[in-house]
Amino acid sequence: AQTVTQSQPEMSVQEAETVTLSCTYDTSESDYYLFWYKQPPSRQMILVIRQEAYKQQNATENRFSVNFQKAAKSFSLKISDSQLGDAAMYFCAYRSYYGGATNKLIFGTGTLLAVQP
Amino acid sequence: DTEVTQTPKHLVMGMTNKKSLKCEQHMGHRAMYWYKQKAKKPPELMFVYSYEKLSINESVPSRFSPECPNSSLLNLHLHALQPEDSALYLCASSQDKRGRVVGYTFGSGTRLTVV
Numbered sequence: 001a002q003t004v005t006q007s008q009p010e011m012s013v014q015e016a017e018t019v020t021l022s023c024t025y026d027t028s029e030s031d032y033y034l035f036w037y038k039q040p041p042s043r044q045m046i047l048v049i050r051q052e053a054y055k056q057q058n059a060t061e062n063r064f065s066v067n068f069q070k071a072a073k074s075f076s077l078k079i080s081d082s083q084l085g086d087a088a089m090y091f092c093a094y095r096s097y098y099g100g101a102t103n104k105l106i107f108g109t110g111t112l113l114a115v116q117p
Numbered sequence: 118d119t120e121v122t123q124t125p126k127h128l129v130m131g132m133t134n135k136k137s138l139k140c141e142q143h144m145g146h147r148a149m150y151w152y153k154q155k156a157k158k159p160p161e162l163m164f165v166y167s168y169e170k171l172s173i174n175e176s177v178p179s180r181f182s183p184e185c186p187n188s189s190l191l192n193l194h195l196h197a198l199q200p201e202d203s204a205l206y207l208c209a210s211s212q213d214k215r216g217r218v219v220g221y222t223f224g225s226g227t228r229l230t231v232v
Contacts, residue, residue, distance in 0.1 A: 037223075043205060045160070045223035091159055100148070102172050105221060107159035 002027045006108035021077045023092030031097035040088040123224035140191040140208030149191040152207040
């Protein structure tokens with residue numbers, strides 16, 4: 001069975017600085033998706049970034065980028081130029097590439113990010 | 118329309134009440150999901166509907182009863198709940214292209230309190 005581990009329960013960053021959130025996972029599959037979701041106090045789970053395992057290039061979305069190391073099974077999220085609105089719980093998630101809706105989205109335990117002004 | 122809409126946003130119910138949570142999407146997604154989330158924990162999958170058929174029930178107690186009347190709507194009927202069922206209930210939907218799920222969209226949830 002696949003597992004996702006986030007070893008940092010809480011992180012803090014100064015506004016305008018850069019922070020990296022860690023995520024490791026365990027799987028025997030070669031094709032899968034990895035996601036970072038943000039959940040602010042408003043509660044909605046918002047997709048930050050997605051990476052397909054077959055793509056070697058690291059995904060980037062504006063200030064958010066990932067460092068995907070497939071062999072090491074590592075998928076860290078870097079937030080550059082942190083803003084107050086980045087404060088939220090961040091979840092790393094894994095999903096098999098195949099299998100349709102019956103394959104589950106597997107979440108890590110989350111990292112609570114605080115942004116200091 | 119790229120949203121998943123959940124109603125109500127907040128619900129307080131007694132242990133003998135019957136209530137329903139509603140979820141709606143108009144993105145043409147054919148997979149819809151119910152998750153339960155406790156504070157500062159990841160969401161836990163409860164049910165999955167694929168093409169309006171229940172495909173996963175994660176051993177959820179029968180006091181939770183899902184229903185998918187059509188491809189845009191998902192309901193969760195609640196009856197005789199316990200205080201420990203108090204949580205945030207999230208609905209999500211996803212495309213399902215030839216057996217491959219491409220992206221999930223989550224609603225903002227219903228905060229349920231059982232008294």
